[in-house]
Amino acid sequence: MTEPLLSIRNLKTHFHTDEGTVRAVDGVSLDVDRGETVCVVGESGSGKTVTAESITRLIPEPPGEIVDGTVRFDGEDVTAMSEKQLEALRGGRIGHIFQNPQGALNPVYTVGWQIREAIQLHDKKAKDKEARERAIDLLDRVGIPDATSRIDDYPHEFSGGMKQRIVIAMALASNPDLLIADEPTTALDVTIQMQILRLLNQVQEEFNTGIVMITHDLGVVAEVADRVVVMYAGKVMEEGDVYEIFENPSHPYTRALLECLPGRGEKMSAIGGSLPSTTSPPDGCRFHPRCPYAVGDCEIGEQPPMYAVDDGDHAVSCVHFEPGADPSVVLGEDGSDAVGGARADGGDETGGDAR
């Protein structure tokens, strides 16, 4: 098997603050292949964004620091790269899309100027005129109507959805192999969300781009993900194929997350308690203080390793799934579907085609 496009191993990103060291990401591993969409889910503060921004070292250093682990992109170790190499990587082979399109564009430059900047930073030979032509093409490709006349407009003259398309156009300026999208639809109108997700999917099909999508919206996950990584307090709780995660959620945290989803035809519930302290996290499983199935073993030692669930692409960090342990403690007596009708694509049988 060839090496995946992006391979994160045991990544630890800490922030050194006056209140102590914040262990925002504390041993995260994940892989992304070309043409694959991996969704990183978890509630706010679980370390999703820091994971995403650690990939190209966008986090401010200091106070941030990647203290351990490797990030390999196409065979090269990003954590060992010089600033010059990183600058070539950012916006070159790896494009970024951010959560808030209102703030992601510089208000004093035209959108054309900003897309041209993205092009010319990585293609030093591109003359202004040529870069402008390419910028118009990009705007056209991301679905800005009348791109030729709108290229000289300023960001405030566009709507939120249009701005996000422009941000995507900038991310695509150098035909990247990997797109990192940090909650790209969270700040947008529901009607616009689907358009943006479809646009990303088109891009992926056209260029076989790998996508890391950060989101807390399980609806989005169901829509676009091939694989899912569930994060909690800087650790990976569960990962696997999107259908596995939705049909057979195994970690108590994943199950609790799914129970928070409205529209399953069952009673909605919230997860009691709140995220643990990031400066002094609890021993054992990070989730045990809020976990209804916690036993003595959960409170000691390190976060449990990833145990395989069934035979498929599915692993979970929970003592109840240790070989020899009894998973039915979490899954219920019949061993399946204790959460209820949560399904990939929200139960839409044709959902796979919608994207």
Add this chain to the structure above:
Amino acid sequence: MKWYIARRLAWTVVATFIILSLTFGLMAASPDPQAASYVAQQVQEGGDFEEAQESYERARGLDQPLWERYKNYMIGMVTLDWGWSETRSQPVTEAILEAWPYSVMYATPALIISTVLGVAIGLYSATHRNSLEDYAASAFAFFGISIPDFWFGILMILIFGVWLGWIPIYYHSDVPWFSLQNVQQLIAPTLVVTLSSIASEMRFSRATALEYVNAEFVKTAKAKGADSWRRVTRHIFRPALVPLSTILVGDILNIVLVSSYLVEVVFGIPGLGQLSYKAIIQQDVALVLATVLIPTFIAIVGNLFQDLAYTVLDPRISYGER
């Protein structure tokens, strides 16, 4: 945009008119120390009180009705006939023409140095927050803000003039303008004015740039592959220019209204500050008015340029076309 500029220009004219009218009102309502001393002198020499007063008023045109005087005053202002300075026995405009180059000689370099260095250091502080350099710059800025101009000036004279003998103790106005000697004697006053304005420039540009250092669009620029120099100059400094442009006018006013008086009196520079100071002490009403009107006009014109600069710097401002 055109209409915005036209309206802005029209408002400048209106504001000037209002200020001139107010000034006239104040002048008409205030007692005239010159008249008092003239009448007192006439009476002492055996003249009649009433007659002396009348002859003074006739000579000054004060016997005319108020609106006539107002008309003459406004015409005088527009035609640059700003009255007669009793204490200097010359037209007010002539006194100002003689004085202003001396103020410009130290104020211009001080303004340029403090703006360029102040903004540069402020930007560096903002992008290197809580570093040793940032703390050093902050300490320097607070020193500059805290130390009074006149005291710092006296210290300079004492240390570099009296003890070390590097600079003259007071300003020699008979030295040719374009000579090394003149440059030498302008160094100390320039430094004093620079220190007081660079401090506020540094603090202001640091605070302004800090708003943009963590802005999302700066992160976008980083994610596009922009290096740190490009991020600071293109993505932090350029949007920060909009608020930064506002401080320049205030800075000039601060020099004209505050620093110039203190510095020129301490160093003995015959500039506008000293001219105004002496006029106030000697109650030379016409000259006081003229020297006070200068900063007023600087404020009006400065604000005009500032608003025009906004039209270029900030594309988000809506000018409400007619």
